[in-house]
Amino acid sequence: MNILQLEALSITTVTFILSFALAFYITRKYRKAKKTNLLFWSSGMQAFAVGVFIEMIFALGVVTGFLTAFYLFLVAVIVELLALGSIQLIKSPAAKKVYYVYCLLTTLLLLYSVLTSNASNFVVNYVAWGVPPLLVTIFSTLITIPAAAVLIIVAALSYRRKRSPGMLSIIAGVVFVSIAGTLYIVSFPSLLYISEFVGILLLWYGFYSG
Numbered sequence: 001m002n003i004l005q006l007e008a009l010s011i012t013t014v015t016f017i018l019s020f021a022l023a024f025y026i027t028r029k030y031r032k033a034k035k036t037n038l039l040f041w042s043s044g045m046q047a048f049a050v051g052v053f054i055e056m057i058f059a060l061g062v063v064t065g066f067l068t069a070f071y072l073f074l075v076a077v078i079v080e081l082l083a084l085g086s087i088q089l090i091k092s093p094a095a096k097k098v099y100y101v102y103c104l105l106t107t108l109l110l111l112y113s114v115l116t117s118n119a120s121n122f123v124v125n126y127v128a129w130g131v132p133p134l135l136v137t138i139f140s141t142l143i144t145i146p147a148a149a150v151l152i153i154v155a156a157l158s159y160r161r162k163r164s165p166g167m168l169s170i171i172a173g174v175v176f177v178s179i180a181g182t183l184y185i186v187s188f189p190s191l192l193y194i195s196e197f198v199g200i201l202l203l204w205y206g207f208y209s210g
Contacts, residue, residue: 005126009059011193012052018200019049026207040085041207047078048177052196055128063123069114072122072132076110076140082174083147086154099150103143110139128192148174166209173202 023045030038051074054067080103087099117133132140151174159167176199 005059005061008127008193009056011197012055012059015193015197015200016049016052016056018197018204019045019052022200022204022207023049035088037085037088040081040088044078044081044085045203047074047081048200051075051078055193058123058128059126061126065120068119068122071128072119072136072140073110073114076143077107079144079147079151079174079177080107083150086151089154089158099146102146106139106142110136110143113139164209166206168206169202169209170206173199173204173206175199176202 023042026038026045027042030042051071054071054074057067058071084099084103087096090096113133113135117136119133119136122128122132131137152171155167155171155174158164159171176195
């Protein structure tokens with residue numbers, strides 16, 4: 001096992017434990033409160049935990065076409081699910097319906113692009129840092145950028161109302177998790193996993209303190 005592989009496996013293992021624990025914590029909150037925003041947030045964190053688990057598998061040297069396609073789909077849907085949770089906090093039913101339709105259409109387009117594209121070279125040296133197929137990149141961007149904007153705007157508005165440091169932590173965590181998928185362009189591939197690790201720590205503090 002080389003240094004890059006060991007580093008990737010170590011970081012993803014710790015991140016998986018933290019993300020699994022946070023998903024479990026938010027899911028318990030949902031089961032008690034039965035709030036729609038908690039349902040989407042728990043689903044998003046569950047998807048995040050599954051995505052990091054797949055990164056652990058990649059770090060072990062196991063790469064298949066199905067795993068790669070599923071991973072590329074998940075990394076976009078994670079941010080979308082978290083955004084669907086946040087948008088429940090706004091009061092405009094019309095805005096919610098518009099975003100629901102947008103999410104449905106872009107998710108179907110992403111699914112189509114993932115199923116019809118070849119992403120066999122996406123995992124390089126045990127790390128998910130290759131360039132995704134063009135269509136996957138386009139439709140992932142159409143999902144993640146608006147979703148990240150929704151998350152940040154809603155969290156910022158909530159912070160303005162409540163002045164909660166937890167909201168600032170959620171904003172920062174969302175930024176780290178959202179940009180993690182673009183970090184394959186730098187020369188330090190494991191920065192992708194470091195960004196996810198920092199993001200989950202910030203989200204843990206934000207959700208737990210909230």
